[in-house]
Amino acid sequence: MAFDIDQYTETSEGVGWDDLDFDAFKTHPLPEQTLRSLRYMCDVEYHTVCYLRDLLVTPSHKERDVSAFMTMWNREEFWHGEALAAVLGMHGITVDFDQLKATRLKLGWRDKIAPLKQAIAGNLIGDDFVAVHMSWGAANEWSAVAAYRRLAKLEDHPALSPLLKRIAQQETRHVAFYASQARERLAKSKVAQKLTRLALSKAWGPVGSSISSDDDVKHVMGHLFGSEEGVKEVARIDANIAKLPGMEGLTIVGDSLRKRGVVAA
Amino acid sequence: MTQLGDADAPDRQHDDASLVPAAEFTVREFARTAAGSHRDSLDLAAYEREPLDGATLELVDFLARLERSTMAQLRSVLVTPTHKDARITAFLVTWAYEKYWIADALEAVLSAHPGYAPAESRGPGRLTALRRSLADRFEPIRESVVANLIGEDVVAVHTTTGVVDEWTTRAAFEALRDGSANTEFRAMLERLLGVKERHGAFFAAQTRDRLRRSPKAAKLTRKRLARQHWPLGAIDEDPQLAARFFDALLPDATIAAIDARVEAYPGLAGLGLLRRAKSGQPAITRAAEALGRTAADVRNRIR
Secondary structure, three states, rough: OOOOOOHHHHHHHOOOOOOOOOOOHHOOOOHHHHHHHHHHHHHHHHHHHHHHHHHHHHHHHHOOOHHHHEEEEHHHHHHHHHHHHHHOOOOOOOOOOOHHHHHHOOOHHHHHHHHHHHHHHHHHHHHHHHHHHHHHHHHHHHHHHHHHHHHHHHOOOOOOOHHHHHHHHHHHHHHHHHHHHHHHHHHHHHHHHHHHHHHHHHHOOOOOOOOHHHHHHHHHHHHOOOOHHHHHHHHHHHHHHHHHOOOOOOHHHHHHHOOOOOOOO | OOOOOOOOOOOOOOHHHHHOOOOOOOHHHHHOOEEEEEEEEOOOOHHHHOOOHHHOOOOOOOHHHHHHHHHHHHHHHHHOOHHHHHHHHHHHHHHHHHHHHHHHHHHEEEEEEOOOOOOOOOOHHHHHHHHHHHHHHHHHHHHHHHHHHHHHHHHHHHHHHHHHHHHHHHHHHHHHHHOOOOOHHHHHHHHHHHHHHHHHHHHHHHHHHHHHHHHHHHHHHHHHHHHOOHHHHHHHHHHHHHHHHHHHHHHHHHHHHHHHHHHHOOOOOOOOOOHHHHOOOOOHHOOOHHHHHHHHHHHHOOO
């Protein structure tokens, strides 16, 4: 299914929460473990601009549709960060730009060489490497949709659940872009398939695992996907990934949770 | 709307080193009030009655491409320590969004002139094209190494580059507006200038604070700016077209005024950036640029 970039850009908007009754957080405050998961998700959303960096070093940014998508996608994710920060703010947790900067500074040398690695791979391998990014992005966005929907259901909160459903709805459009790009690029090149399969099976980790502590990753993944219903959701994400050309049989999300002991091996 | 504690306007005292640059510019407010598509406010039928001439359309086309080149600019910014500054990246997210729609409005004007076809671009020569393609591939590799060695000072280079580019394109929009009798075209440019206003304000305030507090940053900025192509994005354009852009929209008095504003910043006196850009540089100078830039960075690092 082709992705209609004009339709997407024309209807792209920052997620709104004006009409939601945030006072509900005063009468029904969220439990500690949910706030911890929301904080994690908030950081991930704000961090999108750093993922954008990895995408931009490949030749794909010169393609008109890709750069239009990146512009809108990046802004939508920023607003997801703002929305979650507003929820956290109702619980006395302030997320400000200085803290985000401090988090990024803590990433240290790994973060410094990341763009170097990406730039070398992206520019020396060329177009085939773009397929890796697109498939990786699809896996991440599928995970994000599932995570938001899971939390909306787990909490069943009058203000939080509708907000998370709105965010998940926007993420489904990101899925559509990444998956259609990935499918098209993988279908064209066996080399791209091999590279992507290698990258996903060897290097993929849960969204946010590259910027968060192992404890936080385990907490969030356990919170959202540790139950029987969560495990089924993870299997659905893996089934989607496995449908991409050349990715048959991959179970990267399930594997990453089993490796962390979040779900039974 | 539930207001966030406006965390980007600090209310505490800072010593000089921890001073938040451009503290008077509220990034969250900017993001909240971003300008999206201008299509609804355009009266494209006005161009059927009163079409723009070919030379003007060519300049509109050129400006649309410059406004569209945000991802290429973000690429060179995000591989450096500038990406750590969450206030700047939050600004850039919205800046790119607004510029996308500025370019879209300009493209709508072009599409309202079905007879318009861009002049056959001579494009860069084959050798130049090869050099640029190689440079394009290696630039992020080079930059991710060098800029990370330099550290925080490189942020000032990016904000100064941003303000110079903003002043330059702003002057071009104004000249287009002043030179046209088409009221719809003038009104659109006026609206787009209103959107661009805050881009200039952010970069200018950032630059002022960063250059003021760090002479090392000012020195680095001076060296890097001198080696930059203006306006940003022009490096990918036909040099003849870039020359026509300067001739048509940036008369010497405008150039002198912008250069004077740039040179009022600490450490940037006597740069003559746009004057040099307009008069053009010999090819040999350009060929030495990449090498020179790296050498300057390394020297700056060693000092």
